[in-house]
Amino acid sequence: MSRRRHGRVMMDVYVGLSMGYRRRRLRWLRLLGILLALGLLGWTFRDLDVARVSAVIGRAEGGVLLWVLVPMGCALAIESYGWAWAFRRFGHDVPFTGVWRARVTSEALALTLPAGMLFCESMKPFLLARHCGLGTEASLAGMAVRKYLLLASQAVYITGFALLGAPFLERASAGIIGGPGLSYLLLAVGAVVFAAAIGSGVFLRDGRIAERVRAALARLPLPALRRQLEQSRGRFDRTDGELRRFFKGPLLRVSAPALPFLVSWLCEAVETYLILRLLGVDLPFEAVAALEVALSFARHVTFILPAGLGVQDLGYVAFLRALGAHDPLTMGAAFVLLKRAKEVAWALVGFSLLASDLRATGAPALASPQPG
Numbered sequence: 001m002s003r004r005r006h007g008r009v010m011m012d013v014y015v016g017l018s019m020g021y022r023r024r025r026l027r028w029l030r031l032l033g034i035l036l037a038l039g040l041l042g043w044t045f046r047d048l049d050v051a052r053v054s055a056v057i058g059r060a061e062g063g064v065l066l067w068v069l070v071p072m073g074c075a076l077a078i079e080s081y082g083w084a085w086a087f088r089r090f091g092h093d094v095p096f097t098g099v100w101r102a103r104v105t106s107e108a109l110a111l112t113l114p115a116g117m118l119f120c121e122s123m124k125p126f127l128l129a130r131h132c133g134l135g136t137e138a139s140l141a142g143m144a145v146r147k148y149l150l151l152a153s154q155a156v157y158i159t160g161f162a163l164l165g166a167p168f169l170e171r172a173s174a175g176i177i178g179g180p181g182l183s184y185l186l187l188a189v190g191a192v193v194f195a196a197a198i199g200s201g202v203f204l205r206d207g208r209i210a211e212r213v214r215a216a217l218a219r220l221p222l223p224a225l226r227r228q229l230e231q232s233r234g235r236f237d238r239t240d241g242e243l244r245r246f247f248k249g250p251l252l253r254v255s256a257p258a259l260p261f262l263v264s265w266l267c268e269a270v271e272t273y274l275i276l277r278l279l280g281v282d283l284p285f286e287a288v289a290a291l292e293v294a295l296s297f298a299r300h301v302t303f304i305l306p307a308g309l310g311v312q313d314l315g316y317v318a319f320l321r322a323l324g325a326h327d328p329l330t331m332g333a334a335f336v337l338l339k340r341a342k343e344v345a346w347a348l349v350g351f352s353l354l355a356s357d358l359r360a361t362g363a364p365a366l367a368s369p370q371p372g
Helices: 002-045 048-056 064-090 096-112 116-132 138-162 167-176 182-205 211-218 225-230 233-246 258-278 285-301 313-321 330-359
Strands: none
Touching: 002 064, 002 116, 048 258, 048 330, 064 096, 064 138, 064 233, 064 258, 064 330, 096 116, 096 182, 096 330, 138 167, 138 233, 138 285, 138 330, 167 285, 167 313, 182 211, 182 225, 182 233, 182 313, 211 233, 211 313, 225 233, 258 330, 285 313
């Protein structure tokens, strides 16, 4: 065997072993997420009286409880409209139903799987290609634009309710962090997210992000990867071209599709307020919205946990106790059950759509994403 041939074989073996190691590491990460979530749930509800929780939920009529599904359905539809609007800005007249299917399906993965965000992101190009007819370059550009719009809208959402709900946040602060300052902490988070949104917008509109990623990867000592990157140079250039088309014009004007994303964030606060009212917990909307803002951010930070399981549940109980709600442990458990039941219902919708797609393409099962 020639020296060059031997080197290629050794490099292929190295790449294979490296990818296998990363897949094993991802599996351990998922297992760790499940164990952490179960541990936090067990600790939070260790003194729970199940009969009292059942009685609280039982007081609400079954038909009324179906309203719990509505806010998330509205949020998914409104965000899908905003994402379709963003695609149209750089020349892709995608169907709303196609974007909605991609959004609902990917949300099902994010809600139910440990580190589900990785599955969610890896499936989006396939879903957008199938239901919107988009190529890989347009899909990747659209996903980057969506991240920017999410950051921009979330910055407004966090900052707005940190200000509106400041009195309630400070009232709850002593019981949660042991002293004042929770509203200022949330305002600081809003400022960081706002800075991240501006930074990502400026970075993306430069129109060379994909090429920079390609150049960075090409520096790795992997000849096979370098060859593949060189062959794919045109795809990276086209992705940058898609981003330049979206960000053409003043940043404020091109950010207009962030408005539906902001409304979808507001739907989360409305959902929390609705569930608490159904259970008989009467808190001002500003207090509930501030609570939801803080915990939705915690959920996104702890993406290793499926749907923020454990962390969010602990947070809901802590907030209800700090705000003086009656029987916070029972009410918190009833609230969490309805909240999680709603997520399961929409996840079933998403997995039904995904199963239909996999059957149509002849795919045997949902494969683990290749860590990138």
